[in-house]
Amino acid sequence: MWRFALLFFIYILLSKFLEPNCEQNSKCLCENHNFCYSPSLLQQNTSTIIGKKFDCSYLTTLKNLGVLLQEGFEDTSKVSREPENIVFLSATSDDHLKFTRKSIESIRKSFPNQKYILYNLGISDRNSQKLLKDFENIEIRKFEFEKFPKHVGNLMEYRWKPLIIAEVLKEYSNVWWMDAHIILNSDERNLTNRIYEERASGVRLTSDIVFTITTMHSNFAVLHPKLLEYFPSSIYFLKKSAQLGANFMYFARTRESLEVVKWWILCALDEQCMGPEGAKIKCKFDKKNKYDINANCFRFDQSVLNLLLLNRFRDHNKYRSANGFANSHY
Numbered sequence: 001m002w003r004f005a006l007l008f009f010i011y012i013l014l015s016k017f018l019e020p021n022c023e024q025n026s027k028c029l030c031e032n033h034n035f036c037y038s039p040s041l042l043q044q045n046t047s048t049i050i051g052k053k054f055d056c057s058y059l060t061t062l063k064n065l066g067v068l069l070q071e072g073f074e075d076t077s078k079v080s081r082e083p084e085n086i087v088f089l090s091a092t093s094d095d096h097l098k099f100t101r102k103s104i105e106s107i108r109k110s111f112p113n114q115k116y117i118l119y120n121l122g123i124s125d126r127n128s129q130k131l132l133k134d135f136e137n138i139e140i141r142k143f144e145f146e147k148f149p150k151h152v153g154n155l156m157e158y159r160w161k162p163l164i165i166a167e168v169l170k171e172y173s174n175v176w177w178m179d180a181h182i183i184l185n186s187d188e189r190n191l192t193n194r195i196y197e198e199r200a201s202g203v204r205l206t207s208d209i210v211f212t213i214t215t216m217h218s219n220f221a222v223l224h225p226k227l228l229e230y231f232p233s234s235i236y237f238l239k240k241s242a243q244l245g246a247n248f249m250y251f252a253r254t255r256e257s258l259e260v261v262k263w264w265i266l267c268a269l270d271e272q273c274m275g276p277e278g279a280k281i282k283c284k285f286d287k288k289n290k291y292d293i294n295a296n297c298f299r300f301d302q303s304v305l306n307l308l309l310l311n312r313f314r315d316h317n318k319y320r321s322a323n324g325f326a327n328s329h330y
Helices: 002-015 056-065 094-110 125-134 160-169 191-200 235-240 255-269 301-313
Strands: 086-092 116-120 138-142 174-178 182-184 209-218 242-252 326-328
Touching: 056 160, 056 255, 086 094, 086 160, 094 116, 094 125, 094 182, 116 160, 125 138, 160 174, 160 242, 160 255, 160 301, 174 191, 191 242, 209 235, 209 255, 209 326, 235 301, 242 255, 242 301, 255 301
Parallel strands: 086 116, 086 174, 116 138
Antiparallel strands: 174 242, 182 326, 209 242
């Protein structure tokens, strides 16, 4: 706790000296693209504090993944929800294969013919062939670790997840990400339209990136203070908001979603952003308070994406579906 308190105190002091108005600061640019994050880029009337600049060497990866905002991105209302533009997406290795098989089986009960893409993070040829034999309309793709910095290969830091999602968003306008252990509820038949019906109701959901599973703790509880150097945020909102599980999520390919994914990817590529020194996934939660007390742990990709969306919406309910689409079978 003392370590977190000290680092946060340093963050507050430094923030008073950081340059404001990143959008007009040429030091933040890589070519003509901004590489210094500020909450003001995603939310009106917020602090003009900016984060640490990401390395310009990552620009090539962003271009290759197609997440830089150019012409051709779709408005939310124009995203096609036809079956051919919807895909289920996951990644696995041999040690998680039994979970993946159960997950695919749950999808096939409701969506027998829907496209399913599985990224190979370490599946043997024998197991790959068996999956292709046992399930229809499944595609297995090798994740090309060699294209990215060496630390992307640290599987338990989950840096590969935003990179995989971005790759598939180039091809499909609707992507449902599922961790290997996710079981789809058997009565679900029209997931994507359910999301848009919920958005149309105007009650709360407004995001083009939608979580469906809630954790029992806040974003602050699993925050590593190093992350704030890259993505300044509000401790008040981090304590107030529930962190949502990055295990079953919907992504629409829109300007809004790709702007968020851009920062998510930059963090994954940077060694200290998504995998700060000392970060560990095992938490020591306070039994009475999982919101205001830091548990000395970090949720890697999940912590980063939650923070980015919280900075934009200031309310986790605006990027959380009220529908209980799935469950974990760990």
